[in-house]
Amino acid sequence: MMGFVHLIFLSTFLSVSMMSETFDAMEGEALVIKCPRWSSSVKFTWYHMDTNKIIPAEDEGSRIFSLKQFLWFLPTSREDSGNYTCVIHFSNNRTKSFNMSVQVHPYKQGVCFPSQIRYPNDTGRGKIVCPTIDNYKNATIIQWYKDCKPLQGQRYFQGEKYIFVNNPRKEDDGYYTCRFIYIHKGNVFNVSATRIFISKAKHSPLPPQILFPKDKDIIEVDLGAALSLKCQARLGIKKQPLAVVTWDVDNISVKYLDFSRFHEKTHFFEGHEQEYYRETTLHITEVKKEDLQANFTCVALNEMHNTKVTVTLQLKAQYGKIYDAYVIYPRSYTNEANFVEYFVYQLMPDILENKCGYKLCIYGRDIYPGEDTASAIEKRMQKSRRLIILLTHQLINCKEPAYDQHIALYNALIQNDAKVILLEMETIGTYEKLQESLRFIIKQQGTVKWKEQHTVHPQSSNSKFWKQVRYHMPMTLKSSYSANAG
């Protein structure tokens, strides 16, 4: 047989490696094995060594076939266990061959993969690549397992060909199996592949998440004015080796744009539990008409993944502001009168409106439940110069932030001017439980703290507390007058 001729030729004239690769496969699954060396310019022949038969190229219905450097089993059967040889035919008539051994394991109840692990260990920071999946075109991972138990939960991020274990620890070490399906000419085949993972992480990435801005946001601008667009993204736990947050304008990196008009500045910080954030601000020295047609895209990327959001600019609507401040406070759903309500409905209006001449917008007083609340809130907020947020334990502990809180933080963060005034009505202590965006504002500007002693003369507009509040409020004729007078 031809096969013999080549094998004899090979063992006589070429250095012979006695090493042979072993492939362990499950019975009934698809298996592709690959000749260890290959190039597109050479021909391959595959043999079954036990029978010395050439394995044919694919034709209709053949379960085992060869295709260039690949040998296919669609699917495997127990009798396929044995030795196979691939012979490479170079153009100068020389050949080189490799022996490969295939072991097909029968399915055993309760055993999800053959104990002979054939794929290299992964000692990494959390990315575990599904072995062999690259051999299969258009394969889809159905499920990952660790030590044969399905993996699920927020600590795992599944990519097309890998799974990412967030912040891997010793307990994450183990056998990871990916199960995927491969469709060949309409027939569906299962494949599973297992490898050992040993964690080695000093830091680990998380799926990059852009906190602000939100995709498709429209930012109001004035022509000729300066503009700063901030983009903040969470990228992982601890300082990341690869962490990029950057702006593109119409898909062109700011680096390549007109230096005199566009600048980018970036900094990073760590939040609670060592979450690593990066924030990049795009400064535009002067907004031009053409910017109103452009897409401003913030791209965040780490070694795990990338994500992006796109915002556009729009000319500022020409209305005057009506309110000096919109007040955000935790709404109580009980009938008990509480201090916060007394403060919001009586004390604060008495001092800021009656004594200092400001105009406030207070939900429940100026907006009634039942009006189309969401749009009413948004409109009033746009017409307010400041946002006053009352920090209390109730506000912090409520799972779903109220709509106005949500919108307010959001507006405050995407607009450059700090328009938020945080009133710490109860001692919060550590800010760790606060939303990221609130912590960010606190970090930038701090809070105005309500102290018990204010309660003694709460009505005094000259108390330190109200002085600090007025310092953050916009100037009005009356307020500047009474501030000077006080």
Ligand SMILES: *[C@@H]1O[C@H](CO)[C@@H](O)[C@H](O)[C@H]1NC(C)=O
């Ligand atoms: C392959 O196996 C055959 C039979 O065991 C042996 O004669 C030959 O030398 C091997 N070839 C290689 C390249 O290892």
Ligand SMILES: *[C@@H]1O[C@H](CO)[C@@H](O)[C@H](O)[C@H]1NC(C)=O
């Ligand atoms: C495959 O080859 C190895 C040596 O490389 C040999 O020990 C083994 O018996 C062979 N298997 C079969 C099924 O012939």
Ligand SMILES: *[C@@H]1O[C@H](CO)[C@@H](O)[C@H](O)[C@H]1NC(C)=O
């Ligand atoms: C390769 O072998 C064929 C047939 O055996 C022969 O016709 C050809 O000249 C050979 N080519 C080279 C480069 O040796």
Ligand SMILES: *[C@@H]1O[C@H](CO)[C@@H](O)[C@H](O)[C@H]1NC(C)=O
């Ligand atoms: C892979 O990890 C296992 C378990 O820790 C170990 O026994 C084995 O030697 C490792 N293999 C390699 C090639 O490092």
Ligand SMILES: *[C@@H]1O[C@H](CO)[C@@H](O)[C@H](O)[C@H]1NC(C)=O
């Ligand atoms: C890839 O697989 C999907 C189903 O999993 C199928 O809809 C699609 O047509 C396939 N694409 C190719 C190029 O085979």
Ligand SMILES: *[C@@H]1O[C@H](CO)[C@@H](O)[C@H](O)[C@H]1NC(C)=O
């Ligand atoms: C693939 O595996 C699933 C789950 O184990 C099973 O239900 C299905 O029958 C298998 N499909 C084939 C073609 O073997």
Ligand SMILES: *[C@@H]1O[C@H](CO)[C@@H](O)[C@H](O)[C@H]1NC(C)=O
């Ligand atoms: C901006 O993005 C939108 C949506 O992706 C797209 O339709 C439009 O062509 C883009 N404009 C430019 C100038 O790239």
Ligand SMILES: *[C@@H]1O[C@H](CO)[C@@H](O)[C@H](O)[C@H]1NC(C)=O
């Ligand atoms: C920018 O890329 C998006 C998608 O990546 C595409 O829709 C858009 O047409 C591109 N715009 C330009 C100006 O290339």
